[in-house]
Amino acid sequence: MAKFVVVDLETTGNTPAKNDRIIEVGVVIWEDGEIVEEFSSLVYPEQDIPPFITNLTGITNEQVAHAPLFSEIAEEMYEKFSDAYIVAHNIQFDLGFLNKEFADCGLKALDNPVIDTVELARILLPQSPGFKLGQLADQLNIQHEDPHRALSDTKVTVDLLAQLFQKFSELPLLTLEQLLRMESGFKSDLRQLLNDEISRKLYSDEESDEIDIIHGLAVKRIDKKPAGEFEAASSFGDYLEHLFHSKEGLSSSVSGYEYREGQRTMAETVYDAFTSxxxxxxxxxTGTGKSLAYLIPAVYYALSQQKKVVISTYTTQLQRQLLEKEIPQVQLLFGKTFEIALLKGKEHYISTLRFSKELREGSRDNYDIVLSKAMLLVWLTExxxxxxxxxxxxxxxxxLWNRISTDQEEAEETWSKTNKDSFYRKARRRAEEADIIISNHSLLCTDLTLEHAFMPEFDHLIIDEAHHLETTASKYFGLHMDYGLWQSYFNQLEALYTTKNSTWSEKMQEIITEEIPFYKSLKEEVDALFRFIFHLVRSNNKKNKDHSDVGRMQFTYQQKNVKAKQLSTIKEMLARLTADVNHLGRGMDTLTDHLAAENVLTDSSNSDFVEMAAFIQKLIQMKDELNHYLLNEDEEEVKWLEIDAMGAHNAVYLYSEPVNIASRLKQSLFDVKASVILTSATLTMKHSFRYITDRLGITELNPVQKKIPSPYPFHEQVRLMVPDDFPDIKRDQDDFISATCEAIYSMAQITEGRMLVLFTSYDMLKKTYELLREIIMPEEFMLFAQGVTSGSRERLKKNFQAFDQSILLGTSSFWEGVDIPGDDLSCLMIVRLPFQPPNHPVYQARAERLKRDGKNAFMEQSLPHAVIRFKQGFGRLIRSSTDRGIVFVCDQRLVNARYGKYFIESIPEVPLEVDSTSRLMQKATEWL
Structure with missing residues (x-):
């Protein structure tokens, strides 16, 4: 086995070119599976260590004051790298610093073969939730005693490397050979390692019985295990009694289970609704345990009545929680007597046929594409x-995924029988055979809009996170189109048009060549139309300046809002665009007739033709949608355009939604399904379900209504505080933001950070963040802000939890679905009550409809929506029976406005304090 020198550095920053320096080195030499040498040293960087780095590593200026300069240990370190692979977790970072320091000492740059364990982990462990060293250590059960210290990180990297090499040895021969062909595109030098492993496999004659070869790819074999027999109890009530109160029930399958009366009540309600x-x-x-409370009756009903039950969630996070946590618990209870299937849209599943083709044809891939292909190759074996x-x-x-997902499989099925065992079709078959189907609101709503059902037939449905159903349904009953969508089809069509396919006959080449001018003309027409619409929006937005919540200019599109000359131009452009699309369609018909005459229509070698046909069919559909959108008026439809004012002049987004979604949902869902259960932690306003039943169109159907309170003692766990001395935001927003920043800073000192601050606009969040950066010293609090500091919602949450004293500013998605339990969160600050922007076209259209019907739009629409959103935000603070904290609401409307009581009476009963900011801070100190 080769010699591997594993290295890790701690530094004052990320960029050696900007004079950042090394403050600690750790080196481990690993040979024949054994550590043969260790070396570590602090290094004097000849500059101060930033507070952030001290926070992260624990290394202080005092500790390095008497440490050696790098030049004093350079030669000793340099010798350790001779005749070895250099290994690091993010090799470019460590090697960049080392070579800069070595060059300053008059030594040559290291040019050894390298291995980047970040890259190797991404390839060999593609399903890892993260690839930071600490995350991988947790996942692989590697002990990590002292994170962000060089020698400790180096030892962990050695253990990681050993596990990655073991994974290498388990890969099928075919996968190894395919990885070898793309090796030149990696950062790591893996050629010799891959060759050695391929030779070993060839001579050892290893063959796995867990792998199938499909379209030239090694794919994990799926063996179906038959489900056991289910024996129903004499009644569901008897089963619940056994479940909640016997030793063999929930206490045996759920670690630390505690009986909750509300959980049993909910389970009974679900089962009774199904049977009646x-x-x-x-x-x-919060704390009811609703997932188990609906899963248990759903499974019992599905098995005892032999009827399929569908469970729809809004977030993939909840789907993962169900599949990884609650469903295994339910399987223990029922003895694995039921079949469960997860079903998503076609765009979620890989097409092995297309991926195989992509591997054969991809020659000038960038690094991300090469890495993606390598990850997918390994993932297919798992x-x-x-x-x-x-x-x-x-x-x-x-x-890459857009080219290899099964989005166009229906078109492929028309022409070719080569992909009948695709993952998508397997998922459909599993769903057909399953007792319980886990799906999502998007797929459910897509199914409601299709003539032919996408999902298997079912009559019993549970919709979790049901407060999102109206919004999701509105999007799927409407339209969303942008220039980028056209552009993606153009790019893929262009690649197909210019392909010199050796299997194509001369006649095929001739037909396709004739279509190229029309394809190019179409591209120009679409670009011109979207540019014209861009300027239309901008010219009509100079006065009113309506903006979306992400800062785009908005324009409600109705023909009466468009000047006659502008509308005439739109019609002319659409006519030319339509003619070009129709010509492409006729060309495809000619090509189809030719292939049919040659008797090669279903020949698998014509996969390029299959894709071309699918893309052109999609363009025809989009052309029809664009014509309908721009030329047809419908009172039941609200349409609006959005542009990024500073963006590209063809970056236009077209949206439409029905004004009345309630009637659509009633007709397509509630009138046709036997029983639909809608559940969420936030469905009521002031203890009434009337708002949600009206919005979903089910008030007249007299649904069962049940409100299950939290078992947590909120009156002991929470204090609700509202300052009475904040500036009026309508008079001076800057003063309001200044007061908010002062309150954040004061409260953070009391709670030692651990604060989540929720905003209703990105603009106010960014202004607050900038001001906080001026008044908060870096060594005091770590400050994270959605849309300002980089990272996804989950990454920001993890960074927030990783530091002892941190503040997280969030908007939109942070109002719900973010769990920060325990001591990590002690204060939730709500800056403004979460009312919808009154200028949003959908809000305006629905408000006008309510006014015409003699109803109060504020009380019927705006207030209930804000109350439910407020409840979601409030729910971020208390996630367990032991959590404790303060909800600080900066918006005095909560106590001064007549409607404020609707907010207060819709959350659990907690002590309310209204006082000056300074006295509230004093009370917070005393209580905490």
Whole structure:
């Protein structure tokens, strides 16, 4: 085995070119699976260590004051790298610093073969939730005693490398050979390692019986295990009694289970609604345990009545929680007597046929694409679903995914029988055979809009996170189109048009060549139309300046809002665009007729033709949608355009939604399903379900309504505080932001950080962040802000939890679905009550409809929406029976406005304090 020198550095910053310096080195030499030498040293950097680095590593200026200069240990270190692979977790970072320091000491740059364990982990462990050293150590059960210290990190990297090499040895021969062909595109020098492993496998004659070869790819074999027999109890009530009160029940399958009366009540309500074929709304507050409370009756009903039950969630996070946590617990209770399937849209599943083709043809891939292909090759040897949500591709990997997902499989099925065992079709078959189907609101709403059902037939449905159903349904009953969508089809069509396919006959080449001018003309027409619409929006927005919540200019599109000359131009452009699309369609018909005459229509070698046909069919559909959108008026539809004022002049977004979603949902969902259960922690306003039943169109159906309170003692756990001395935001927003920053800083000193601050606009969040950066010293609090500091919502949350004293500013998605239990969160600050922007086109259209019907738009629409959003935000603070903290609301409307009581009476009963900011801070100090 080769010699590996594993290195880790701690530094004053990220960039040696900007004079950042090394403050600690750790080196481990690893040979024949054994550590043969260790070396570590602090280094005097000849500059101060930033507070952030001291916070992260624990290394202080005092500790390095008497440490050696790097030049004093340079030669000793340099010798250790001779005739070895250099290994590091992010090799470019460590090697960049080392070579800069070595060069300053007059030594040559290291040019050894390298291995980057970040890259290797991404390739060999594609399903890892993260690839930071600490995350991988947790996942692989590697002991990590002293994170962000050089020698400790180096030892962990050695253990990681050993496990990665073991994973190498387990890969199928075919996968190794395919990785070898793309090795030149990696950062790591893996050629010799891959060759050695391929030779070993060839001579050892190893063959796995767990792998199938499909379209030239090694894919995990899926063996179906038959489900056991289910024996129903004499009644569901008897079963619940056994479940909640016997030693063999929930206490045996759920670690640390505690009986909750509300959980049993909810389970009974769900089962009764199913058996009586009624719809039901169940608000289950925090701590109810609602997932188990609906899963248990769903499984019992599905098995005892032999009827399929569908469970729909809004977030993939809840889907993962169900599949990884609650469903295994339920399987223990029922003895694995039921079949469960996860079903998503076609865009989630990989097409092995297309991926195989992509591997053969990809020659000038950038690094992200090469890495994505390598990850997918390894993932195919592990996955049983082919669902892309199992892995996180690099940023550019989504372009690859657009080419290899099964979005166009229906078109492929028309022309070719070569992909009948695709992951998507397997998922459909599993769903057909399953007792319980886990799906999502998007797929459910897509199914409601299709003539032919996408999901298997079912009559019993549970909708979790049901407060999102109206919004999701509105999007799927409407339209969303942008220039980028056209552009993606153009790019893929262009690649197909210019392909010199050796299997194409001369006649095929001739037909395709004739279509190229029309394809190019179409591209120009679409670009011109979207540019014209861009200027239309901007010219009509100079006065009113309506903006979306992400800062785009908005324009409500109605023909009466468009000047006659502008509308005439739109019609002319659409006519030319339509003519070009129709010509492409006729060309494809000619090509189809030719292939049929040659008797090669279903020949698998014509996969390029299959894709071309699918893309052109999609363009025809989009052309029809664009014509309808721009030329047809419908009172039941609200349309609006959005542009990024400073963006590209063809970056236009077209949206439409129905004004009245309630009637659509009633007709397509509630009138046709036997029983739909709607559940969430936030369905009521002031203890009434009337708002949500009206919005969903089920008030007249008299659904069962059940509100289950939280078992947590909120009156002991929470203090609600509202200052009475904040400036009026309408008079001076800057003064209000200054007061907010002072309150954040004062409260953070009391709670030692551990604060989540919720905003209703990005603009105010950013202004607050900038001001806080001026008044907060870096060594006092770590400050994270959504949309300002980099990272996803989950990454920001983890960074917030990683530091002892930190403040997190969030908006939009942070109002719900973020769990920060225990001591990590002691204060939730709500800056403004979460009312919808009154200028949003959908809000305006629905408000006008309510006014015409003689109703109060504020009380019927705006207030209930804000109250439910407020409840979601409030719910971020208390996530367990032992959590404790303060909810500080900066918006005095909570106590001064007549409608404020609706907010207060919709959350659990907690002590309310209204006082000056300074006295509230004093009370917070005393209480905490």
């Amino acid at each position: 074929e009624k719809h039901a709304l169940i608000e289950a507050e 996955t049983t679903t082919g669902d892309i949500d199992e892995i996180q591709l690099p940023s550019s990997g989504r372009y």
